[in-house]
Amino acid sequence: MITITGLFTHPIKSCAAQAHPQGVEISVAGLDFDREWVVVDQQGVFMTQRRWPRMALIQPVVQDGEITVQAPGMAPLSWSLDVSAGDNVAVSVRIWSADTLGRDEGDQVAQWFSDFLQTPCRVLRNHSRARRYVLTERVRPWEEKSQGWRVIGDQQQGFGFADALPFLFTNEASLEELNRLVQQSGEQAVPMDRFRANIVFEGLPAYEEDYVLGVSSECLSFAFIRACTRCPMPNVNQVTADVGTQPGLALAQSRQFPQGTLFGMQAMLVESKPQRLTVGQTLDVEYSF
Numbered sequence: 001m002i003t004i005t006g007l008f009t010h011p012i013k014s015c016a017a018q019a020h021p022q023g024v025e026i027s028v029a030g031l032d033f034d035r036e037w038v039v040v041d042q043q044g045v046f047m048t049q050r051r052w053p054r055m056a057l058i059q060p061v062v063q064d065g066e067i068t069v070q071a072p073g074m075a076p077l078s079w080s081l082d083v084s085a086g087d088n089v090a091v092s093v094r095i096w097s098a099d100t101l102g103r104d105e106g107d108q109v110a111q112w113f114s115d116f117l118q119t120p121c122r123v124l125r126n127h128s129r130a131r132r133y134v135l136t137e138r139v140r141p142w143e144e145k146s147q148g149w150r151v152i153g154d155q156q157q158g159f160g161f162a163d164a165l166p167f168l169f170t171n172e173a174s175l176e177e178l179n180r181l182v183q184q185s186g187e188q189a190v191p192m193d194r195f196r197a198n199i200v201f202e203g204l205p206a207y208e209e210d211y212v213l214g215v216s217s218e219c220l221s222f223a224f225i226r227a228c229t230r231c232p233m234p235n236v237n238q239v240t241a242d243v244g245t246q247p248g249l250a251l252a253q254s255r256q257f258p259q260g261t262l263f264g265m266q267a268m269l270v271e272s273k274p275q276r277l278t279v280g281q282t283l284d285v286e287y288s289f
Contacts, residue, residue, distance in 0.1 A: 002215060004281045005172060006192070006200035009034040011067060012123070013161045014048040015058040016238065017193060023278035028269050029159040030166035031198050031277070033062045037125050038093060038102060038161040039113055046095060046161070049233050052117055053241045069112065077112045079105065083128060090127045095161055101127035102161075126160040134165055134225075134268055142225045145288045146213060165225055165266035169209065170197035174263065177206035181250035190247050194234040195264055199277070204285070207255075209265050213288035217281070221270040229260035 007020040013035045025032045039047045039055070049055050058071045068078040083103070090101040102124025104110075110122045159166040170192060179189035192200055204212075214223045235248045251261045 002201040002203035002283050002285060004199060004277060004279055004283070005202050006197075007031070007277055007279060008193075008196075008198055008200070009062075010196060011035070011060040011062050012037040012039065012058065012069070013046065014039070014052075014055045015060055015069075016056060017196065018059075018061055021279055023276050026269075026275050026277055028166065030162060033067075034166075034198060035126075035159075035161040036062075037067075037105070037123055038095070039117075039121050039123055040093060040102075042120050044091070044093060046093060047117075047121060049236045049241075050231060052119075053236045053243050054117055056236055056238045056241045058113075058116065071116045074112065074116050077109065079109060083125070090129055091124055093124055093161075095132075096163060098132055100132040100161070101130040103127045130160075132159060134159070139223075139225060139268075142213075142223055146223070165268050167199060167222065167267040167269075168195075168197045168228060168264055169199045169201060169215075169222075169224070169267055170195050170264040171204055171206070171209050172200060172202045173204060173206040174209065178247055178250055178254065178263070181254055182246045185246065185249065187244070187246045190234070191238075193238045194236070194247065195228075195230075196233075197264055201283075203282075210262075211287055212265070213286045214267070214270060215283040215285055216271075217283050219271065219273045220275050220283075222267045222283075223270045224265040224267050226266055227257075227259070227262040228264040228266050230255075230263050234263075 007024050008017040009031045010017050011033050041047055058069055060067055060069050066078045066080050068076055070076045091104055093100055093102045105123045105125055113123055114120050175192055183189055212224050214221055230251055232248050235244050255262050
């Protein structure tokens with residue numbers, strides 16, 4: 001059994017997290033408003049902390065029918081979540097190998113982000129006509145291990161601007177083990193926000209999640225589809241936007257696999273009725289052997 005210790009959305013892809021200590025609604029698309037917006041450059045390519053670490057300093061909060069962004073030296077900016085205005089125009093955007101649609105949030109929002117990031121950019125919201133699905137080739141290996149379980153049908157699997165799958169789980173014990181190596185190198189331990197998870201949990205030994213097929217409770221089942229491959233982005237301090245060498249070096253030392261450097265598990269729903277996840281909620285664990 002695992003216990004949820006933290007719930008987080010990242011409303012604007014690659015910007016700061018919004019914590020949900022009181023719980024959050026979920027669907028097959030992920031936690032509500034997770035990666036609902038994306039920042040794109042003049043060529044329409046999505047921007048991330050990999051190249052623009054200052055994005056970590058942009059703090060979005062979704063509440064009371066609007067989204068508000070704050071950043072150092074900038075006046076806060078809010079705009080409505082109402083999608084009726086301007087939703088007839090769809091902008092093509094590619095998230096890695098996946099093509100999807102966004103709608104431009106307008107010049108005022110674009111100017112705010114361009115001023116702070118010091119480069120021309122636009123902000124897109126996930127379009128109401130977007131139909132981005134989890135790729136079949138990502139799901140098939142899990143289905144082969146699951147002895148007949150199947151994920152919810154593709155027609156229901158649309159999600160926003162997350163890299164590959166709607167949910168990311170991370171294990172507190174795994175971070176503790178990783179930080180043991182980080183501290184051996186003379187560096188300070190890193191917090192879990194470096195890994196930009198949606199659902200943080202405790203209750204499993206370090207890296208035991210590698211062997212988990214899924215987690216579930218009544219009317220709610222998550223499939224752990226695959227381990228999350230890691231780029232250098234966890235080296236970005238989410239408070240200061242400074243870029244260091246840890247935990248990247250410790251990950252390279254301890255978590256190298258044929259598919260890449262791994263930390264955390266990307267997941268999707270197998271079964272769900274309308275649900276609200278809460279901190280302190282427990283989930284049963286099913287292993288894959």
